[in-house]
Amino acid sequence: MKARDPRKRRSGQAARPEALFDVLGLGCTAVDDLVYVSGYPPADTKLQVNRRERHCGGLTATALVAAARLGCRVAYAGTLGDDPESAFVLETFGREGVDTRHVVRRRGPRPVQSVIVVDESAGTRTILYDVSGVDGAHSRLPAREIIEASRVLLVDRFGVPGMIRAARIARAAGRAVVADFEYRQLPRFAELQALADHLIVSEGFACELTGARDAAEAVTQLWRADREVVVVTCGERGCWWRDEASTEPQHLPAFHVAITDTTGCGDVFHGAYAAALAKGLPLAERLRMAAAAAALKATKPGGQQGIPTWRALQEFLRHVER
Secondary structure (H helix, E strand, C coil), rough: CCCCCCCCCCCCCCCCCCCEEEEEECCCCCEECCCCEEECCCCCCCCCCCCEEEEEECCCHHHHHHHHCCCCCCEEEEEECCCCHHHHHHHHHHCCCCCCCEECCCCCCCCEEEEEEEECCCCEEEEEECCCCCCCCCCCCHHHHHHHEEEEEEECCHHHHHHHHHHHHHHHHEEEECCCCCCCCCCCCHHHHHCCCEEEEHHHHHHHHCCCCCCCHHHHHHHHCCCCCCEEEHHHHHHHEECCCCCCCCCCCCCCCCCCCCCCCCHHHHHHHHHEEEHHCHHHHHHHHHHHHHHCCCCCCCCCCCCCHHHHHHHHHHHCCC
């Protein structure tokens, strides 16, 4: 399967210098307070908590950490505030090697705040989130030069006007735009969605967006000739996808692992895909790496603790092939 290398220019465009960043993200960061219980409680009952943990999370933040652990040069250039939660996110980025020199800091904005109830017996989680005060992408920043010098741009639904600006700049420069959407009731969302040439969404959202009955049908409806690929993820049932070389949706099974916590698996899928794309790997390898990284993440608690390094991911894939 032939894939377009994001490190190479498109036809008719001038060659650009070596990228400053492999993956650039502007959107959702979060502070997740995880509560672990033996089973999800019914209404009007009391249940003892087994343990509590605090982690950095969020669609874009987790994807960036995944790309960084897989050896990419990664930057976050969205908006954060002067609150303790913003400081927690920046501290996490610092430990993970995510460049934050272009973060927009001002009074007021803050990360998403989430309480995640993890059912340890079932390996499932319920997310309760608060998005008040969340800005995401700035409407005028980062500078055009930063976007043009990044191989892959990650976009989500936080700060839609800024996301549209950044995606337009990236597409005009021949850079890849990888999208992670889970909510559509926003002004100009359709405009932003149209700018994503690597559209990766969950089955539930894809079916809501298109009215399709299942993931395969949703892939067909979301496919456009100006896209590189459409991927619809289905958790433990793998994913369905289509690119310009295929005429029908294709299925990739998931890797089977002992699940501890599925928090952040979709975000890790996006980050690993973006990392593989920035490395110039063909689509089949990108999807396989993304699925493997998400599976490995599910074996550990929290949204980021189980994200593998490049070496751990390759070892897992070699073991699977034996």
